Amino acid sequence: GEDVEQSLFLSVREGDSSVINCTYTDSSSTYLYWYKQEPGAGLQLLTYIFSNMDMKQDQRLTVLLNKKDKHLSLRIADTQTGDSAIYFCAEGILSGGYNKLIFGAGTRLAVHP
């Protein structure tokens, strides 16, 4: 079946690194994504990784993919208060003529001084 799981909460100190983890079940995923949602707003695509890659780095963001264990993580270096938001993991599966995104429930990241 199609399922994406992630922990619901993470609290970090400003300046530390944050690591948000995600597991998924469908091994046929094409791309995996990280989205950020700030209060009262829509989702913003942060970064994505193709399923045959192990790692992708984009400034303060590092995505690690362990395809064997179906585990995806997002590391935010030097976490700032502006990083406080809900982070959604999603896997993309080609289905019925479109790229179906299956989202996790979201991890609420709280950054404190």
Next chain:
Amino acid sequence: SQTIHQWPATLVQPVGSPLSLECTVEGTSNPNLYWYRQAAGRGLQLLFYSVGIGQISSEVPQNLSASRPQDRQFILSSKKLLLSDSGFYLCAWSVGLGGTGDNYGYTFGSGTRLTVV
């Protein structure tokens, strides 16, 4: 560049009243369009998707319906709202398979917060 517009931003409606939420996309053609609902403190639930004009697929049975009267317009409707329809509704678009774009990720609108009272 492509943009997605969704309105209204907030809506308070009584139980039993009709609903119409509209979403339009600019700067692209033949997009795939999606309606999601996010209940308070919960994840995203895909309600409907559309790969072309007049083509609507429903993911879950519910009190809502969707229509795509034009290529870049997606409408979410209900004839009679229920309390359980309250939530944050998000419209999104993506390139169709075979279109340009390297990740087929979704671009989301800013959302509509619906409160049914």
